[in-house]
Amino acid sequence: MxxxxxxxxxxxxxxxxxxxxxxxxxxxxxxxxxxxxxxxxxxxxxPLISEAIANANRNFLQAKTKLEKSKKRQLQLALEVRAAQQELDALSPQVTAIAAQSYRTGRLGVMTVLLESRSPDSFVRRVAVLDELNMVNAQKLAAVNAAKTRAERAKLALDAEVREQQKQTNVMAREKAETEKALKLVGGMGFTGGLVSATSPVxxxxxxxxxxxxxxxxxxxxxxxxxxxxxxxxxxxxxxxxxxxxxxxxxxxxxxxxxxxxxxxxxxxxxxxxxxxxxxxxxxxxxxxxxxxxxxxxxxxxxxxxxxxxxxxxxxxxxxxxxxxxxxxxxxxxxxxxx
Structure with a gap:
């Protein structure tokens, strides 16, 4: 022996x-x-535990980079929402005026012009005024709708960025926790020198x-x-x-x-x-x-x-x-x- x-x-x-x-x-x-x-x-x-930890660190850094980009995008979208809202606020009085005019006078149309026109010249002038008024109103309403659409889209994108930030934050927390848990379980990097498999059979x-x-x-x-x-x-x-x-x-x-x-x-x-x-x-x-x-x-x-x-x-x-x-x-x- x-x-x-x-x-x-x-x-x-x-x-x-x-x-x-x-x-x-x-x-x-x-x-x-x-x-x-x-x-x-x-x-x-x-892979060794050291390789698994290195991979977890890479995932953590990638999530952190995505989070920072998302925060910048969030700031841009917030500015877009504010600008669109300000445009809506500026157009609101004009929309109110158009609505009030329509309420008082009713919708101006060809029949109204014909009934109130007593001469050909008067008819031509009224047609021109009608076309100009309808064109101005249509442009204002189109501007309002465009501003509203921009605000809605920016708000949706902003909400998506907030969700993305939460997702990346969760990824970072998970990678950090899993790395610490894996290291602690096998005794740490100093104890093992990293010379231990990242997994074991069940x-x-x-x-x-x-x-x-x-x-x-x-x-x-x-x-x-x-x-x-x-x-x-x-x-x-x-x-x-x-x-x-x-x-x-x-x-x-x-x-x-x-x-x-x-x-x-x-x-x-x-x-x-x-x-x-x-x-x-x-x-x-x-x-x-x-x-x-x-x-x-x-x-x-x-x-x-x-x-x-x-x-x-x-x-x-x-x-x-x-x-x-x-x-x-x-x-x-x-x-x-x-x-």
């Missing part, structure tokens, strides 16, 4: 008590491929979860696939789901002795290499550990995760990531404990 393996068989960690509170189920997402030994992901790998729900989201107690009744010991059905399920997600490097679950979860069959350690344990010293190992931890955390409420320890940090569903110092700094493996 190698020294790293003997070290794994010693008590793992002292864990701070915490209440397990679970987030909502993770959305269905594509499974990440395991990084290659060179430290580079395959061509069909999903795990199948483990055994023993009740309708209200609680988990039934389980005994160490299943054969541990990593040792000659035992694990709980929920631990075995989580182990298989991690493997199914593509994390196939060395792992160890049951270990006798100690007060914590390993001797209860409720914990597994996920190494960063194919055999034994060694602290991460390249991007491939760091990203592998980050992705294992991210998978467990993103599926915590589906697997029944109690806590995760990785790279000097401990994660509880109730508290998120916190600094951790214990017998092991967990830079050579990801520890998972199940409820």
């Amino acid at each position: 190698t020294a790293p393996l003997r070290r794994w068989l010693t008590p793992v960690v002292a864990v701070f008590a915490a209440c397990a509170v679970f987030a909502g189920p993770a959305p269905a997402l594509a499974a990440p491929n395991t990084p290659t030994p060179s430290g580079h992901a395959e061509d069909d790998d999903p 795990a199948r729900i483990g055994p023993g979860r009740t309708a209200d989201g609680d988990w039934k107690p389980e005994s160490c009744s299943e054969n541990d696939p990593t040792t000659s010991g035992c694990v709980t059905p929920r631990t075995l399920h989580a182990y298989k789901e991690v493997r199914r997600a593509g994390f196939n490097r060395f792992a160890g679950c049951y270990r006798p002795g100690g007060p914590w979860e390993h001797p209860k069959g409720r914990a597994c350690d996920w190494s960063l290499q194919k055999s034994g344990f060694s602290p991460w010293h390249n991007n491939d190992m760091r990203m592998y550990g980050n992705n294992v931890a991210a998978f467990l955390i993103r599926n915590a409420d589906r697997l029944g995760i109690y806590y995760v320890i990785w790279n000097r940090q401990i994660w509880f569903p109730a508290t998120g990531w916190k600094s951790y110092s214990g017998p092991s700094n967990h830079t050579d493996h990801v520890h998972m404990s199940l409820l």
